[in-house]
Amino acid sequence: MTLLSVENLTVAFPGRRGTVNAIENVSLSISPGEILGMVGESGAGKSMTGAAIIGLIEPPGRIAEGRILLDGQRIDTLRPEEMRRIRGRQIGAIFQDPLTSLNPVLTVGEQLIETIQTHLKLSHSEARERAIDWLRRVGIPAPEARIDTYPHQYSGGMRQRVVIALALCAEPRLVIADEPTTALDVSVQAQIIALLRRLARETGVAVILVTHDMGVIAETADRVAVMYAGRIVEIGQVADVLKNPRHPYTSGLMASIPRIGPRPEVLPQIEGAMPRPGNRPEGCAFAPRCPHPVERCTRVRPALEGTATASVACHLTEEVPA
Amino acid sequence: MLGFLIRRIIQSVFVMLAVALIAFMMFRFMGDPVNSMVAENATTEERDAVRARLGLDQPLWMQYGRFVGRAAQGDFGLSWRNARPVSTLLAERFPATAELVLVAAGLSLLLGIPLGILTALRPNSFSAQTLQFLSLIGISLPTFVTGILLILVFSVWLGWLPSFGRGEVVDIGWWSTGFLTLSGLKALVLPSVMLCLFQLTLIMRLVRAEMMEVLRTDYIKFARARGLPSRSINFRHALRNTLIPVITIFGLQLGGLIAFAIITETVFQWPGMGALFIQAVSFGDVPVMAAYLVLVSLIFVVINTTVDLLYAVLDPRLRVDSPRGAH
Numbered sequence: 007m008t009l010l011s012v013e014n015l016t017v018a019f020p021g022r023r024g025t026v027n028a029i030e031n032v033s034l035s036i037s038p039g040e041i042l043g044m045v046g047e048s049g050a051g052k053s054m055t056g057a058a059i060i061g062l063i064e065p066p067g068r069i070a071e072g073r074i075l076l077d078g079q080r081i082d083t084l085r086p087e088e089m090r091r092i093r094g095r096q097i098g099a100i101f102q103d104p105l106t107s108l109n110p111v112l113t114v115g116e117q118l119i120e121t122i123q124t125h126l127k128l129s130h131s132e133a134r135e136r137a138i139d140w141l142r143r144v145g146i147p148a149p150e151a152r153i154d155t156y157p158h159q160y161s162g163g164m165r166q167r168v169v170i171a172l173a174l175c176a177e178p179r180l181v182i183a184d185e186p187t188t189a190l191d192v193s194v195q196a197q198i199i200a201l202l203r204r205l206a207r208e209t210g211v212a213v214i215l216v217t218h219d220m221g222v223i224a225e226t227a228d229r230v231a232v233m234y235a236g237r238i239v240e241i242g243q244v245a246d247v248l249k250n251p252r253h254p255y256t257s258g259l260m261a262s263i264p265r266i267g268p269r270p271e272v273l274p275q276i277e278g279a280m281p282r283p284g285n286r287p288e289g290c291a292f293a294p295r296c297p298h299p300v301e302r303c304t305r306v307r308p309a310l311e312g313t314a315t316a317s318v319a320c321h322l323t324e325e326v327p328a
Numbered sequence: 329m330l331g332f333l334i335r336r337i338i339q340s341v342f343v344m345l346a347v348a349l350i351a352f353m354m355f356r357f358m359g360d361p362v363n364s365m366v367a368e369n370a371t372t373e374e375r376d377a378v379r380a381r382l383g384l385d386q387p388l389w390m391q392y393g394r395f396v397g398r399a400a401q402g403d404f405g406l407s408w409r410n411a412r413p414v415s416t417l418l419a420e421r422f423p424a425t426a427e428l429v430l431v432a433a434g435l436s437l438l439l440g441i442p443l444g445i446l447t448a449l450r451p452n453s454f455s456a457q458t459l460q461f462l463s464l465i466g467i468s469l470p471t472f473v474t475g476i477l478l479i480l481v482f483s484v485w486l487g488w489l490p491s492f493g494r495g496e497v498v499d500i501g502w503w504s505t506g507f508l509t510l511s512g513l514k515a516l517v518l519p520s521v522m523l524c525l526f527q528l529t530l531i532m533r534l535v536r537a538e539m540m541e542v543l544r545t546d547y548i549k550f551a552r553a554r555g556l557p558s559r560s561i562n563f564r565h566a567l568r569n570t571l572i573p574v575i576t577i578f579g580l581q582l583g584g585l586i587a588f589a590i591i592t593e594t595v596f597q598w599p600g601m602g603a604l605f606i607q608a609v610s611f612g613d614v615p616v617m618a619a620y621l622v623l624v625s626l627i628f629v630v631i632n633t634t635v636d637l638l639y640a641v642l643d644p645r646l647r648v649d650s651p652r653g654a655h
Contacts, residue, residue: 060553094555101553106546110645111568120564121554156644172554 008078009212010059010097010180011035015072017051017058019283026284028054028067029236033310038179041206041213043227043244045220045259047280050233052216056182058082059214060097061089076180095125098173098181098211103189104165108157114141114168115153118175125176140171143208144201163194167201174205184216199226220263224248232256235280235291242316252318255292290321298322336636340629345396347625351618352395358614404619409611414619418601423503424494425600428592429585431520436527437578441571443528444535449562451540459532466529471588475522475595482518490515492597519596523588527581534577538570545569572643579635583628 015032018025029051036042044052057063059074061081074082081092093099101107109117118137122128128136134153141149144167157165166186173181183202187195203226206213215227223230223244231241232253240253251257258276278295287293293303302321310319362378370378379385383394398404404414447456466474483491495511497504506512542548543566551561590602597603601620608616640646 062549062552090555090557092555093553099550099553101546101550103546107550109547109551109565109569111572111643112565113644120556120560124554124556124560158645169550172550176554 007037008035009038009040009076011075012055012059013073013075015055015058015074016070017054017063017067018070019067021284023284025070027070027236028283029058029233031072031310032233032236032238033072034231034238034241036180036212036214038212039206039210040229041203041215041227043223043230044214044216044233045218045223045230046233047218049280049282051236052218052233053184054236055233056099056184056214056216059180060093060099060182062093091125094121094173094176094178096178096180098176098178100166100169100173100181100183100186102185104162104169105189107169108165108172110157113154113156114160118153118168118172121172122175137171137175140175141168143205144168144171145197146171162190163197166190166194166198170198170201170205174209174211177209178211180212180214182214182216185218186215187219187222188217195222202226220248220259232259235286236283237291237319238310238317239292239320240318241310242312242318246316252316252323253292253320254296254298254322258295258297290319332640333637336633340633343629344622344626347622348396348399349392351399351621352392354618354621355614358612399619399622404622405615407608407613407616409608409613409616414615417604417616418619418623419502420504421599421601421604423505424598425586425589425593425602427506428516428519428523428598428600429582429589431516432524432527432585433578433582435520435524436531440528440531441535441574444532445539445562445567447532448536448539448543451536460536463529463532466525467533469525471522471526472591472595474525475518475592478518478522479595489518491518494599519592519598522595523585523592526588527578527585530581531574531578534574535570538573539566542566542569568642572639575635575638575642579631579638582631583624586624586627 012032012034016030017028019028032051032055034042034055044055046052054063054067058069061084063069069082072082073080076092076096081089084092108114115134115137118140119130119133122133122136123130126133126136138149138153141153146152146164146167152160157168160168166189170186173183186202187198190198199222202213202215205211215222217223227244229242230244230247231238232247232255233239234255240247240251240256247256248260251260255276258274261274262276264273276295281287281291281294287304289302289304289306290296290299290308293299296303300321306321308319308321310317312318362375362382362384366375366378376385383391402415404418406412407414407417410417443459447459450456479491482489490511493515494506495513495515496509497506497512498508499505506516543562548561548566551565556565586602589598589600590605592598593600593602594606601623604616605620607613608620
């Protein structure tokens, strides 16, 4: 059963020098309760995919191709008011920086209660009960007292817990967590990830976890999609992808994770930089940085091919039968 | 909050003492005041007698102390020009200026904030572009020019509104108000429009810039991602954050309105404190000038303290002694 599926999604930004595609032909799907990790370096299109799903692409950007289906219903063509009702209620979002995600002049309770009452038919006191309950579930101590305080009275980690409560309080079935731990201390990161995983299990909410941290993916996600230059280059079960990366970019990412143990002289890294949108080569976008490109790589862009559980976009894997 | 208030009041007292010192020094700029009070052929003894009677033989700091003591009770002595108590003169003129400034300030807020929001929410619409263009004119035309243009159009050509004076006023106790008669209200229109035009455009442009800034913040994006209705996002979430800097500028500008009122009152022969001050300057009437200086400074200080208190109401981060939770 599929909760959300994205088919051949292309997001285009018209610019002075012609239209630039931020993401191209992105296809993915997610089932209820599943955690799908999305990794890739900055500018690969991870966040843009999330913004497209929740219908908040900044103008003049727009969906140029493809469709997004929630329960088999198209949501990318809905009118703004219909899409607003889906946001928060069906699809929630968690943003990167908890310090700036909360409105400084409204109490935590006011923000929670307003969100709950927007989507659920509850009285103010019922909504308040629910808000306190959510603060307790995300691990805020003494929620009855803390609900009437302002965001600046919380620490960074506590604020991210409040952000999670806000994203989940109207009980969406899918939540897009865009780098939810990047702005936090390492010790707090682990707590937040554990909290997300626990809430996903308890509520059955599906999570698209956008990150550039392979460690977080390994610990949390069921499946992982690796993005490079606006495209998904590899997607599959986390264990398979991490153990046997098939795309050379994924291997490069795995190799550049520092390990505990004897230190190598130089931390392996992928030479060169990711091409910017609008400046991508004709063939495979990774070809200029690939350690073993073949002639075809610079001419023909490889398609994402494979089975339902594991796909990869690389000419090298096509020749070697899996 | 109480500690903050007490600190502000102590600061204000020092500001007022400094202003009083400047006002006191003005009396010295005009030369020896005894010269203008005695006959030209008065003897030294007669001069000293007058000096002693007026307390001018005492050391300077004692004279200053007495000036401050009297000023605190509202006593600024007699006007040199028409020999009436300065406090009475100011009290007569104060309601006219206060009503003018009040109406102008109200107009600039009531029009400036909604127009600012409108131009921020639809920055590319025709009406927003037109308003932006007009506001540029409003902000760059000198007020006396707009005042004269207003008189030309509405008084001379159309004949709708009076070009000078306050119209009929009604006395309520010592306060004379122009709000209760039709001619009083009509007389208020042109001067208050002239006075508010600059503030109005300033507030509109400020609200627009702040609002556009706030609409780009993460917490607004997050509010959208939670599916909140745009009315709540614009007015509940964005507007309050927009108003914090607007209040600062408005507070400062409110003092500016009182200062600009001098020009407006001159153009429209409005019988307010500004016109009184201009007369005092041309006659060298130091007590009136000194009292005006002290009074306007007092109004500035009160406004700025109020603005600082208002911040705390709007922005919870500034409520210093609010309870802090565990981290």
